[in-house]
Amino acid sequence: MRYAISIPQHPADGAFAPDELRRYLGRAEELGFESAWMTEQVLGAAPGLSPLETLAFAAACNERLRVGCAVFVTPLHNPVHLAKRIGxxxxxxxxRLEVxxxxxxxxxxxxxxDVGVEDNLVRRFNEGLQVMKALWTQPEVDIDGEFWQLDGARMEPKPFQKPYPPLWFGGSKPAALRRAVRQGDGFFGAGSSTTARFAEQVPVVRAALAESDRDAxxxxxxxxxxxxxxxxxxxxxxRMTEALIAQYGDFGKTLLPVAACGSPDTCAEELRAVAAAGAEMILINPLFDSADQMERITAEVLPQVS
Incomplete structure (x- = not known):
């Protein structure tokens, strides 16, 4: 089992403390976490730092820890700009970037x-991903698409990772899970979904892998x-309910069942269930007291899971 940790990204206006984040990420690296992750929320009542800028800062704080965002809602982005920023x-x-x-x-x-409600989000998503992959891998790009047109477009430098950073797909419906297998490098179960729901999604992913010609x-x-x-x-x-409401609004009132709350033994049992459902990596995501929680989870919970 591999473990990742969330990056605290919700400081109030003026409260961001660079030294605290440096210490937090350094300690995460010392504790053996594989990667550190953020979410993307451009608009919303809760404060939230923009991921790519923060990930650049995070990467400069250490030399081993991989950094990622799960997920960019790419239909809301111009894929040319996003491809450049990711690269x-x-x-x-x-x-060390994961996307x-x-x-x-x-x-x-x-x-x-600047997205019309009448736009087909699936087609926009697929075409945007096509644009980004082409810019990352081709010396010159010609695309005459429904949403974007490129004529002899060049983008340098390409991403450091070849052909590009690992692409993780979110989503919950079977079509989205099969799309992840066709176009991506991994599937990331949402924090807002229960372990039982995740356990239903994993067999769909594995069936799609079995039907494909790729190595699982x-x-x-x-x-x-x-x-x-x-x-x-x-x-x-x-406290977890309060934090979920702060992050998700009224929807957060219903989300306590998705969280692991309580004693180390209880939390370990919840994580073992996630592993049994098929997770090969678990992203540990405290929503408050992040540094203290990271220490307790590492010392008291994770040794019981793997």
């Missing part, structure tokens, strides 16, 4: 991103887990 951070990190991509839902302020060993499966270790179960559940 740049991959160069700056010397090939999650997803279509996202329709409950978004599309007008803020080259495709990874991961799950984000919101977690808090606290011997006071009521306090753990109360």
């Amino acid at each position: 740049t951070v991959d160069q700056l990190s010397r090939g 999650g991509v997803g279509i996202g839902g329709r409950a978004r302020m599309f007008s803020a991103f 060993a080259d495709f990874r499966i991961a799950k984000r887990v919101y977690i808090v270790v606290d011997d006071d179960v009521d306090r753990a559940q109360r």
Whole structure:
């Protein structure tokens, strides 16, 4: 089992502390975490740092830890700009970037991103990914698409990793899971989905891998887990619920069942279930007291899981 850790990314206005993040990432590297991850939220009531800029900072704080975002809602991005920014951070990190991509839902302020509500998000997603992959791998790109047109376009330098950084796909429906196998390098189960739901998704992914001509060993499966270790179960559940509401709004009121809350033994049991469901990497995601939680989870929980 491999473990990743979330990057604290929700400082209040003016409260970001660079030295604290440096120490946190250095300690994550010392503790043996494989990678550190963020989410993307451009608009919303909760404060949130932009991922690529923060990941560039994070990569400069250490030499081994891989850094990633799960996920970029790519239909809301111009793929040319996103390809350039991703390639740049991959160069700056010397090939330690991981990239999650997803279509996202329709409950978004599309007008803020110059995306029409009538646009087919799946087609926009697929074409945007085609544009990015072409710019990362081809010396000159010609695309006459539905949404983007490129004529003799060149982009240098290419990403440090060849052909490009690993692409993790989000999503939950069977079509999205099969798309991950066709176009990506891994599937990332959402933190807002239960372990039971994840256990239903993994067989779909594995069936698609079996039907494809690719080596299943080259495709990874991961799950984000919101977690808090606290011997006071009521306090753990109360604080987790508050944190989920802060992140997801009213939807967060229903999300406590997705989280691992309580004693080290209880949290370890939850993580063992995630591993049994098929996760090859678990993203440990405290939503508060991140540094303290990382220490407790590493010392008291993870040794019981693997």
